[in-house]
Amino acid sequence: MTNPTSTTTSQEHPLYVESSENSGHTTGEQLQSVRWSEDDVLELLDQRALPNEINFLRLTDVQDVWQAIYDMVVRGAPAIGITAAYGVIIGIRNDQVVQVEEWLRQVEQHAAYLATSRPTAVNLFWALDRMTARAHELANTEVPLEQLNEQLLQEAIAIHREDEEICRQIGEHALTLFSDGMGILTHCNAGGLATAKYGTALAPIYLAKERGISLKVFADETRPVLQGARLTAFELQQAGVDVTLICDNMAAMVMQKGWVQAVIVGTDRVAANGDVANKIGTYGLAVLAKAHNIPFYVACPISTIDLNTPSGDLIPIEERHEKEITEAFGKRTAPEHIQVFNPAFDVTPNELVTAIITERGIVKSPYHISLKEIFE
Numbered sequence: 001m002t003n004p005t006s007t008t009t010s011q012e013h014p015l016y017v018e019s020s021e022n023s024g025h026t027t028g029e030q031l032q033s034v035r036w037s038e039d040d041v042l043e044l045l046d047q048r049a050l051p052n053e054i055n056f057l058r059l060t061d062v063q064d065v066w067q068a069i070y071d072m073v074v075r076g077a078p079a080i081g082i083t084a085a086y087g088v089i090i091g092i093r094n095d096q097v098v099q100v101e102e103w104l105r106q107v108e109q110h111a112a113y114l115a116t117s118r119p120t121a122v123n124l125f126w127a128l129d130r131m132t133a134r135a136h137e138l139a140n141t142e143v144p145l146e147q148l149n150e151q152l153l154q155e156a157i158a159i160h161r162e163d164e165e166i167c168r169q170i171g172e173h174a175l176t177l178f179s180d181g182m183g184i185l186t187h188c189n190a191g192g193l194a195t196a197k198y199g200t201a202l203a204p205i206y207l208a209k210e211r212g213i214s215l216k217v218f219a220d221e222t223r224p225v226l227q228g229a230r231l232t233a234f235e236l237q238q239a240g241v242d243v244t245l246i247c248d249n250m251a252a253m254v255m256q257k258g259w260v261q262a263v264i265v266g267t268d269r270v271a272a273n274g275d276v277a278n279k280i281g282t283y284g285l286a287v288l289a290k291a292h293n294i295p296f297y298v299a300c301p302i303s304t305i306d307l308n309t310p311s312g313d314l315i316p317i318e319e320r321h322e323k324e325i326t327e328a329f330g331k332r333t334a335p336e337h338i339q340v341f342n343p344a345f346d347v348t349p350n351e352l353v354t355a356i357i358t359e360r361g362i363v364k365s366p367y368h369i370s371l372k373e374i375f376e
């Protein structure tokens with residue numbers, strides 16, 4: 001297996017690069033976590049190194065794409081789906097196929113392989129299904145074999161580009177729920193780093209910043225992988241947003257002090273009844289929000305809604321390596337041979353979800369009905 005090459009940029013290289021129309025603001029063009037380069041290579045911002053280093057890995061082998069998703073080089077449901085879509089292209093381009101039927105079989109094989117990288121985020125499977133469906137369409141056209149890869153690449157690019165606009169629309173709908181001066185608590189990272197741009201839960205916060213609406217954000221650090229501390233706090237600080245980092249066990253206190261008027265999180269999969277799988281710790285946050293009579297919002301594209309999974313107890317929950325809990329910064333923080341339980345996600349029952357905010361609008365209970373309607 002080839003080792004992905006890395007293109008490390010200097011540490012002072014900002015996550016945001018000033019764009020001409022935003023001169024003087026810090027909300028310049030956000031650097032993408034996933035890029036298809038001009039020389040046709042998949043480039044991934046190594047999110048494991050943030051916030052200390054900005055390193056881009058260049059991947060040209062489908063096994064490396066699988067590993068990058070599994071190791072959380074790239075993470076976040078939409079970003080995982082976008083990466084896997086490009087992973088299919090990388091795989092098929094390395095194959096020497098001589099017939100269309102063989103080309104189609106190889107596409108399906110690469111998609112099936114990439115689908116084994118992480119089990120919970122349904123966007124991974126949604127994106128791979130979209131790529132294989134497009135491949136079947138292309139195989140039944142007159143497109144010559146040597147042009148099929150380029151045509152299929154356009155589908156991966158479309159998935160990528162559409163996600164940016166979808167996230168902006170989620171932001172527009174979510175922003176109708178927020179007003180100047182509100183305290184917003186969020187968990188994990190559902191920002192630009194988890195998507196093509198803007199994010200889902202963080203999208204309204206970026207739009208509020210651009211429109212002069214001041215929101216005070218509390219970001220849970222989100223143990224054990226610290227996506228909140230390393231990614232959300234970093235993203236929002238770079239964008240000039242008023243963000244305060246807290247430990248996960250401080251959320252109750254900031255709510256008790258009256259500093260939080262809404263909770264908004266992303267999600268990796270919404271079941272047909274509105275149960276929500278999201279980063280571990282989300283369920284506890286929803287219970288706390290209920291106890292403090294604070295609205296609990298979930299933001300996601302409709303591609304994260306899985307009508308084929310009837311309820312949250314049927315959502316596969318990824319369990320990750322014990323080292324994520326027993327080590328920190330390369331040092332052991334727990335006794336050797338200690339038993340560990342490390343689920344990466346939990347499920348919030350739909351009755352604790354105030355609303356689900358999508359690019360098509362705000363969905364409310366009864367979710368077993370309203371979630372179907374959003375697709376009509």
Ligand SMILES: CSC[C@H]1O[C@H](OP(=O)(O)O)[C@H](O)[C@@H]1O
Nearest residue numbers: 075076077190194266267278279
């Ligand atoms: C916009 S999806 C973000 C979603 O994904 C995160 O999980 P992970 O960092 O393990 O990929 C977390 O559940 C976020 O809410």
